[in-house]
Amino acid sequence: MVEIRMRSTDSPYARPPRSSGPPGRPPVRSRVHRAWLVAAVAALAIVTAGAFTTLAGLLTGPLHREFGWSRSAIGLGASVNMVLYGLTAPFAAALMDRFGMRRVVGGALGAVATGALFTTVMTQPWQFVFTWGVLVGAGCGSMAMAFAATVTERWFVRRRGLVTGVLTAAGVFGQFAFLPPLSWITERYAWRTGTVTLVVAALVALPLVLLLLRDRPRDIGLRPYGAPERAADTSREQSAIVPGAALRTVHVLARSARTGPFWLLAATFAICGASTNGVMWTHFTPAAHDHGMPATVASSLLATIGAFNVAGTVASGWLTDRLDPRHLLAAYYALRGLTLFALPLVLTARIGTPLVVFVVLFGLLDVATVPPTLALCRELYGEDSAIVFGWVGAAHQLGAGLAAFAGGAARDAFGSYDPLWVGVGALCGAGALLSLMAARPRAAAA
Template sequence: MVQIRVTESPGKRPPVRTRVHRAWLVVGVAALAIVAAGAFTTMAGLLVGPLHREFGWSRSTIGSGASVNMVLYGLTAPFAAALMDRFGMRRVVGGALAAVATGALFTTVMTEPWQFALAWGVLVGTGCGSMAMAFAATVTDRWFVRRRGLVTGALTAAGVFGQFAFLPLLSWIVDRYEWRAGAVTLVVAALVALPLVLLLLRDSPTDVGLRPYGAAEHAARASRERSAAVPGKAGPRTVHVLAGSARTGPFWLLAGTFAICGASTNGVMWTHFTPAAHDHGMPATLASSLLATIGVFNVAGTVASGWLTDRLDPRRLLAAYYALRGLTLLALPLLLSAHIGAPLVAFVVLFGLLDVATVPPTLALCRELYGKDSSIVFGWVAAAHQLGAGLAAFAGGATRDVFGSYNPLWVGVGAQCAAGALLALMIVRPRAAA
């Protein structure tokens, strides 16, 4: 906590005290790590064409490597949340940044598909998964009592910012120099973030003698008690939390909706939009710029969604998001062409506002339903998100190989979003929260 005190002579105004809570510095450092991780998530779409041309691998083979990345990205999240309880956020996130840098560097010397699955799938996937939404949930739960929805939206937006900020640069580098130069750029980004995380990230307010932002004294005591009662083993605790939450209906509804979320965003848009637009004659750099523009509106949509989650029923927000997203995806095959028209710009704006807006209400429901275990439960729900993304990434490549077009993919995923809207309305909230 930074304190500035001004003392005046007797008879004048009382002392003025200005405080900036340390929680906001932690959010800034966490956002930096999430930005670095987000830069890796869009690179797979830029690798499809170059790897196909250089090595002769089929699109479904490349999609399989991307699927390994997405599935491990999701499966890592709940274990990473438990490891942060045991070893601290700083150590886990520092190790994750080292892992993604190593994986991206190894990718530049690979020659076989299994090496791509190992480097990009395993190392990059597990590293990015450790800095994903469960990390944002852990930071929010430990450091904040008030403004949780807003902070969740901001940290989620940081990952999207990493995607759209790096995507045009990476696309330009791949086009001008080749794909290996793009991978090395990601290595540099991870290594720049690593020392800042090790120096500035703190695991909890108790480490610096503070209470969480917006907490009363009794809430601060409860936070200290939770910090002191860290379980001995992260793995068994993670599995135990899964076993307990899996016995409840809301867990499966949340996991189902988030699997549809992953399929309709990371799985199809961030992996297959660029090659799909290229099939219609659009240059890959221009298509990547459209994805970057989607990322710009992601930030606005996610922050706004966090603000709305603090005020409205998160179930109805989710239903509205999924329904609108499904309509946009159903319309996409009619909008793609070699040039950018007004209808395609409207799609970019609307899809961008909806793309990651589902995260704050989903996390809010996990927090309401599962309390102190909410970060780990959300990690498992996020694993379903990445499982859906991985299946959709593979299905997209297979669809293109079989039908020669991505159009059936957009229609199928759009229909899934309609189902996601119905599932969201079936979730029963705790009576007190409702």
């Protein structure tokens, strides 16, 4: 592989001279760095992807009633969607190095819009697996947390933790901001109307991404936000010289898998997926229903947890810029484990003060693990951090899937979800210990 190296005098992060640019056109200076506009457009794409992840749960009942498909056949499409969501992320990060963020994210929005649109004319279960499972799953995975990692890595030197928290919160916001209106549209009109609503949302975001998203600051003669005046160009060169995106993704996995911190991060993030997506978003509503709580009330509590997710993730990003990420992760997992231990004691037919406290605390801790995990990936693996984080995110989805299955098995075996909450709470305690075992970035670099 041949690399093209730039001379130090041609550093892309150097401030362009006042005479740069087309003749006769003075350089344009703005008090707001372009990185914030790029982050805003990225957040819009992530919000759109988050909205698509909420619709699958609303489609199960209508598809079962209209086509007579079994719930397992419908669930297969949702499972394929979840698996590809996790597996696509690291490859998408490498493709962004090869073809650029704008092309990959634009293609992902086109894929989710196409998949959702063809869902409205499907007649067979395998078509749902292809349209919703493959197209929508791969498209949403391309706009997942690895995309957020790529944006922060390329465009920010300062405020990386804060931006990571905001972009992560954008996905959560997309999930829960769209859930009530999509539920109302699906119930009031039809499931196809709700699906077309998301198609329109993706098509609205697509031109903004193509027009405003830029791959790297040097493409428009800028340095990353917070970069020194004469920062050396340590980032990867122009994307056109990074061939073999899929091969590079596998090579990054092979290299990182030979290091201890990778397995520690993957294990803790698998525990994160098990204790959030795997049990809470899958089994909380039926568990509450077992205690006599109406399903609509339990779903409202989940939506409230989602609202606190946004505040918790942004706050976690702010803290990650200031504190040791390992200590933050240990605290988050320990506190999450305690809340899960307490859940069997506070979950009743009515909403009382203890249950409200649980909802607030769990919401603040739910997605707070993302910014410090990404910070450790960045500090330990450098320019490959986005791809490494994509593989760590795949472990998150694996943990979620295993916990979702284990939760159903526990309910069948014990007649209650209480053993599930206790077992996953114990896993969170293990996650707190594993977080403290991760090597310090400076020691690992040495």
